[in-house]
Amino acid sequence: MPLLIPCPTCGVRPYGEFWCSGELPDGGHGGSDDAEADFERVWLKRNVAGLQTERWFHHAGCRRWVTVRRDTLTNVIDAQL
């Protein structure tokens, strides 16, 4: 199968059933009052060629989020966080 996302409820499903959050900053989403840190977190992406933490929303299925670590070069998901 093409890129498969391991949904904890629905099992391994094709990526087209999900919306991707994009690259997740180290601390996850969410607030930082410091303007510099906030700007970096929202706008500056590292675009790693390698392991990236990201979230996928199973919009066609259970409609819940799953956090995974994916290798952006091989599209192998090696961990579900």
Place this chain on the structure above:
Amino acid sequence: MPNFDFEGRPIPIEAGDSIAAALYRAGVRVFSRSFKYRRRRGLYCVTGDCPNCLMTVDGEPAVRTCATKARAGQRVARRPAWPSPDFDLMAGIRLFKRFLPVGFYYKMFHRPKGTWDRIEGFIRRMAGIGPVPLDLAPAKRERRTHHPDLLVVGGGATGLAAATEAAGAGQSVLLVEEGTIGDQIAAGPVRDAVLQLAAALRSRPEATILEEALAIGVYEGPMVPVAASDALHLVFPKRVVVATGAVEEHAVFDGSDLPGVWLGRGAARLAGVHRVLPGKRLVVAAGTPESFDHLATLRSAGAEIVAAVVPAAMKDRVPPGIRAIVDGRVTAATGRGAVAEVTVEGGGRLERLACDGVVLSLGLVPRASLLRQAEGDRVIGAGDVTTPGAPLAAAMAAGRAAARGEKTPPAPTALPRPCQSGFVCLCEDVEAGDLKQAWTEGFQSTELLKRYSTVTMGPCQGSLCHAHLRSFVKDQGGDELRTRPTTARPPARPVRLEDVAAGARYPLEYHTALHDRQIAMGAVMEWAGAWKRADHFGDPVAEYWAVRRDVSVMDVSTLGKYRVAGPDAVEFLERLYPCHVANLAPGRSRYAVMLNEAGYLFDDGLICSLGPDGFYLTLTSGGADAAESWLRDWAETWNLRVQIANQSLSLGALNVAGPKARDLLARLTSDPIDGESFPYSQHRWITVAGVRCLVLRVGFTGELSYELHHPRLEGPKLWDALFEAGRDLGIRPHGLGALRLLRLEKGHIIVNQDTDYDSTPAKLGLDWVVKLEKPTFVGRTALERIGQIPREKGLLSLTFAGPDTPADGAQLVGVDGTHLGYLTSSRFSPILGHGVALGWVRATGGRWPDRVMAHDGAGRRFEGTVVHGPFYDPKGDRLRA
């Protein structure tokens, strides 16, 4: 005898004939005209790899007639030419060769200016391989999915052996073959083996065979789409064995594209399988062991072999009675319209041989484009595609090994001798000289040469010419990187769009429960995202007035609707929205916007406090679906105890709007709905016509409005009751057309119509919905940061005198001529008697303009005045009634 029609002639069909074979037997020699120079092309490879035999069959262009079975009643034709394809005057274009060098469309005919525009149409009409049949209805193909353990591509001996091995091990196997298994193999041990294997395989329940099924490409997964006549098969195998075989090495020399030049397998196939002689007096150039089998086949079919050109190491294989030319090369073929003589160079001598055909069997090149699309161990090649020329037993053993997952390292294949002249790419008419020219212009790698000269970019996709491209670059001194094979991409063979679109011919339409009711009342439906919604019901102006003067009903079931409950519900919404939520008393509703982390508005709606039952959120129809991902993401990130239920599709909503709305509702409910019991911007549970509804008093249209949120299936009942009870009140339905005007008169924004992706509330004039004094909410830090930059862009309200008003998108220019922005929404207001609009306007030197000039696309100009506040009923008396 069955026959098919060829340009008005009946052509008899013998058993097992391909269209090309039947045509050749009937005397057809010119099968097509080439892409650029309209050169005569005859049968060449006869294995489906070259473009020479492409014809229009039953209206479908570019059908490979050598790989297509002849059937009674077919209509076959070549691309029309004048006076005929056999004698095409346009071939005279060869005389203008110097005006059409490689890449001429980049270099020629661009001066004087305008020349290209005039000449392009002419060139386009002349080139190409045939007209697109605009009157042919696309076939409706379905999709099927398969999840076998093993997919085998190729139904030759290797592929069948692989499939048999896997089936024997209990694996589920799908084997796909482009043609019909065994059909194109001459009688002999190979054919017998193939048919026997196929019969045995068919009897196994684990195995499925699809014939006339074309593997389009190998996608990530692996996933292999296979186009067959009944459906597009999406195959998701665990592993793939590619056994697509090899094609004979393409010969390139002066005149090598003339009719009468044959590849060995093709000539032998015509003679051995179809019993049609390619020619009576043939020169054969042999270079592989199997080429001698071809020679024997041609001889026993009755051809006279004028000479066999062989390498020294193979000279003992030439049968007695045939003249052997040792270590020679065919360097030219000449004749008027077809081969009449070939030139053989050998041992320092040049010899001319009279003949009516030359058969070249110089080597084998793997048909590897499918295999090269994949990396890794799950897609394995076997047989001729990795080790061309291996004997039958070895090929079958390789197939079995591949089925077990063992990878055979591919045999290194030598590149062909670099060509000095002749047509390298038959599909695109690229000559050796073109490649040389491109090289001198600086395109010095396979990838660049390919893109500039279009070599390998035709229907054959490099099956024949790719090796020559590489050999040319290597000969010019290219290093390994430059000589690298070009990236292989799907489709491996040309594929019809109707195949790719299989199963996708339904536009997905979301219908509300009032869909049929609205159509019955004359609704003109339009797309609103994935929904079908009513734009109007025949008289949008009357519908508008019904809202302003009487009462009207609109189906707003598409709105986003969410229940949020739990101990942390208030905390959750306080952090999510920029407005206050904690101070929202039960029964009250508040307009709220949703901001992303960059501080930009992406959705808006109401927050309704249900007291102990939590909150009810409404959001735009367009954002309804995605809102769930937003809400759940934050609830999880903040680890809050909230429960979220998406009721967008299980609830419907009807908006009853107009000064008589209360009178109408009073007829259908005994619950208190007077202004004191149920004020503006509040909500109540009201039973209307026996249906318990959560009723919201909203102000989008600017009139007294009640939005009835109800269980979806009760919608028709409510609709009927409202229209029945409101008959004497002048009730009409209204749709999106009227709504857009009504809300515009109040200056209300529509997300994505009046907002950009980077619209902060300040830019939209919605500062009041943001409470920066709140300790935290999504986007707060961004708004603080942005707030320190002087604002230079804003969505302003504008009026135009009318009665003509500018349209949406009209550009705005200041009194001093500077470009200021554009109108996002603009209409003529019937009740106000002038034009009203919202538009993006830039400040100049920190000052906002008072007047602007709107320029529409038709060159008309309208003077506009900037105003503040809603255009209609600025104090909101009407909606607070």
Place this chain on the structure above:
Amino acid sequence: MLEIRSREVAIVACHGGAAALDRLASTDALRLRIAPDELWLVAGRSNRQGLLDQAERWRATTDGNALVVDQTDGWTVLTVAGDERLEVFGRLSVAPPPAGRPALSQGALAGVPGKVLFADGAAHYFVPAPVGHHLEARIRDTSHDLGLQFAPATEYRPTAGAVGGNGTAVTR
């Protein structure tokens, strides 16, 4: 013989903590675990109020913070019965059918987000009500060669029990 018919069910969604939902028992309803924090009580349409009562009792006794929502009107249910029902499924879903019976598959069906319940000897398709008509048309078109027959609508009273997703975790 392959048959498709529209079904009338009641669906009451219970949103609460995973442990509390694990303790939601029912003798007359099928419990579909849509997500760790969401469970559907499914029964015949005539039992709609009964399901709401059961859900309320559970909320009152087990998880006071839970949210109970009647989602009956949000879904169209179509049952495909007959030997070729798995073939029909394969034509609508790119993912393979789940193992075990009863089983629940959640994902895209011919472009529509849906759930397929394999139970009681048939395949029951739950699709959002606004696109129920679309799925019906797709099933009709894609399975016409299988001799699909349309039968009149009936109530579906699923066998009581619990069905969860076939979730798997990817371990490091």
